[in-house]
Amino acid sequence: MTHGVVFGRFMPLHGGHIALVRTARALVDHLTIVVCWQPDDEVPGAVRVQWMLEMFPSLRVVAHCMPSPHSILPSPDHLGAFAAQMQEIHPEPVDRLFASDARQEPLAVALGARFVLLDPDHAGVPVRSADVRTDPLASWPFIPPVVRSAYASTICLHGPESTGKTTLTRRLAEHFGTLYVPEYGRTYCEQYGLDLTMDDLVTIGRTHCAMTAALVRLCRQRLFLDTDPLMTAVWADMLFQQRDPWFERFDTTAKLYLLLDIDMPWIDDGTRFFGDRDRRRQFFDLSRAELERRGVVYRVIRGTFEERFENALAAIEEAGL
Known part of the structure; x- marks a missing residue:
């Protein structure tokens, strides 16, 4: 029985995230999506969780008040704190951590998981969250219907x-x-x-x-x-x-x-x-x-x-x- 996780702010959720999650789901028995949020986020964490639940109703979706996975410093203290947080929200051992950003590899190491890097150049789905936030209209084809009301x-x-x-x-x-x-x-x-x-x-x-x-x-x-x-x-x-x-x-x-x-x-x-x-x-x-x-x-x-x-x-x- 294999367990995988996908971390992200998903601010907003877009086609690249959807492709990542669907690929990950096909490669493990159980997949958990962790929505990272902060109190001053432009889009509340609860809203992003609802996006995920509607898009992926069969998956486990949890929200946790923690920094973006890209911003966690690769130091023993920070990675140790991250692993402790993950133990609380995902008690089962994590076998694979899926991401499109190589900066998440230290998180996989901290969890004792295999790091699976997918489409790091965003060639398959040419969009990034920053693109959507900067110009949502230009990125419209990559914004799923559940998210469009926000933009x-x-x-x-x-x-x-x-x-x-x-x-x-x-x-x-x-x-x-x-x-x-x-x-x-x-x-x-x-x-x-x-x-x-x-x-x-x-x-x-x-x-x-x-x-x-x-x-x-x-x-x-x-x-x-x-x-x-x-x-x-x-x-x-x-x-x-x-x-x-x-x-x-x-x-x-x-x-x-x-x-x-x-x-x-x-x-x-x-x-x-x-x-x-x-x-x-x-x-x-x-x-x-x-x-x-x-x-x-x-x-x-x-x-x-x-x-x-x-x-x-x-x-x-x-x-x-």
Whole structure:
């Protein structure tokens, strides 16, 4: 019965790590993945453990507060402390330590394990964690779906009805060759009617969140949102002059909001409510106030449809997304 270990920060997990783990798993009877974490890590250790558990549900995954394996000094004291820590989290003798970095060889020696070096030049999967952290978009093909939510750029179209959000969302997604989350509120109203309750609005918000979480794993670098729960909260204000506490707990806001102005004609398509000038202005002001209150990054988008598209592209570029 052979036992192997793979050490790393996996910050973030990428295709090279996945190839390493799968190769190691084929060469031993039992494999343990040790996720090294520190309190000030950019991505919490618990998040990285969840990545590993989802990618490798049949393997043992443990997190341990310890330095990166690359930074452990090859001195007797440091290696002795490392071996003692490993004894606590892996009581069984370690037969093989797998790595793509030769600097981990002293760790194998300290454990009395055979050191197995795999693809040290990253030729098989040409990516390193530092590459992903520096420019995640350039490394996108090597980021697994489970990790993409941490690095995808979410861009939300925000504002009152009949301002061109849906049309602009679709065009932006097509322009960038990616996906978009359609407005679930429209689907809900078409299915169940316009006699909405606060519970209906919460259902719309929760469903939109679930759709976003699903599609962010499939998008290509950017995910466009045709509104989100911040907009649904404003609908609650307009319809009921209050909102359910769920909307205050919503915290997965987009990286950029494009607030569409009301300088377009209001068109009644059968699912719209507030067409008169004063109510439309109130709706826009509340939409903007919600973004201000939340402290999110946003830009106001005005003009004809073509101008809206060009202004949206400029805002996305300006935001570095």
